[in-house]
Amino acid sequence: MTVAEGSLVVTDLRVEFDGFVAVGGVSFDAHPGEVRFLIGPNGAGKTTCIDAITGLSKGSGSVTLGDQELLGKSTQKIVRLGVGRTFQTASVFEQLSVLQNLDIAAGLHRSSLSLLRARRGVDPAIEVALEETGLSDVRETPAGILSHGQKQWLEIGMMLVQEPRALLLDEPVAGMSQDERTATGELLQRIAQRRIVLVVEHDMDFMRRYASRVTVLHQGKVLSEGAVAQVQADPKVQEVYLGTGGAATTAAMLVVADPTIEATDAVPQGKGD
């Protein structure tokens, strides 16, 4: 496969914790214009992959964004090179307002001396992010009292104002209502038109609706890769989900439509494993 300009390429990534191999030689790539999904059972190493890419965990191998090597750099440097991420539990600054949160995040491209001045007016990029994430009406609200879904959108907004080249999202729709999931999915598709979007997800229905390409991780290794239908048809994937998680999850993966059954039945069972 030819590597497009400005892609995120992970090659033979290994992460070990005191001898325990969490990620054992994973390779995948993500290109601008696609919503890339990373799925797998609990403990497959999905979040660890993202941690290694963003400098939180020490990994070996190679991770490149465009022609820049990311491994071995500090988190703040990787962010400045154009990688943004969100966390499983939204980690916005609860004491600050929505606007202040976005403003702080947008400070990346400002000079350090300008930090000494108070904020006057609102950056156009922040207006765009407020519009994009639907948070315009709550801009003065302290982030701590936002709803769960709004916090996740604020996190995505904070990433957007950094104008990153790659966005890594760790379970962005966990705990969201069906409507919020739809809104988030559409938001991700809009964002992905010009950027790399990599999503770690548990929710199979969400994955099926919005993924362009999927990589399935299992026990720290890549099990399967390809379009949604391709992955679903892969006997190895079916075996892993049958073997470790029980039939419910696989059923959830294989059933193509009907999100109502999904939400009430399959997902809670799938999470129970």
Add this chain to the structure above:
Amino acid sequence: MTKLKPWLPLIGIGVFAILLLVVAPAVLSMHWINNLGKYCCWAIAAVGIGLAWGRGGMLVLGQGVFFGLGAYAMAMHLTMETSGPDSLPVFMILYDPSASLPAFWEPFRSDVFTLLAIVLLPVIVASILGYALFKRRIKGAYFAILSQALAVALAVLISSTIRETGGDTGLSDFRYFFGFVLDDDANKVMVFMIAAALLIVCLLAVWQLNRSRFGELLIATRDAEERVRFLGYDPANIKLVAYVVAALMASIAGAMFVPIVGIITPAEIGASASILMIAGVALGGRASLFGPALGAMAIGWGQSSLGSSWPSGWIYILGLVFILVTLFLPMGLSSLLGKAKSAVWRSREAPTAPAAASAPLLDEVQK
């Protein structure tokens, strides 16, 4: 009202400045002007602690180190000014009539060097120390213990070098302050005015820092340090700036303390002195603008009035006040203001909108 609100702190600082610089010299006796000057010095250190601890989350338990750097730099200069151009400080001759001036004293003969040292010494020491600590991600209790230990170490060092620094007796009997005779009441008022003006300047500086983007970033670092990395900032650098500013303020406080009080000893910069500095900040409200300064002044006042008339009881009263504040007002006395404000709002809204009566109740439950 909403237009005025961002400027309220500035108006507060203005009122405070008029009280200190115009009203106080006009109505207070010399004794109380001198005392007020001393409280201003503690307040300057407290304003810095408010920034580092209240806004930045660094429990700076050893600000006595920087207070001591400024104080001893000033005291060495005043001692030499008092003893005259070619003679040794009196205490050195007392210990050893044939002593010669230690090399590190020599530059403090110069006015300019002394003033530069008061500003640059704490900045350099705090930068090196802060860089080493924050880059290694040392925080919380470890940071507090370490900074406290440094204050103890500096006090012990000075105590044990009696020939060079005057030891436990400290440095005292200053007669001149940059050419001004310190016995003169007019000059005493001038020294007080300088200290009060410096306090106002420090309040203005912290006010601007708090409302700046740096201030928002500092709070963000306090509340979620690791998250700040994902904004592209190194939290160590943000904390370092606040720490250095606090150190500089403590040093200025120490430097002004010397001509006002007339003596500096290791007891003024050691562990218990450092804890008293932070105690005032906790009492007043560490995250607010005026809380630290007013809290430090209140503690200072308590110490010099109650502390001298009833020394055995004062320390218990102080202890009790802390227990009560920590239990019922963890954010200090200044948080009373916010509570009073919301209470007023409630009583004002209740009669006009009976339908909203359930909202305050809910608020109560959440508390």
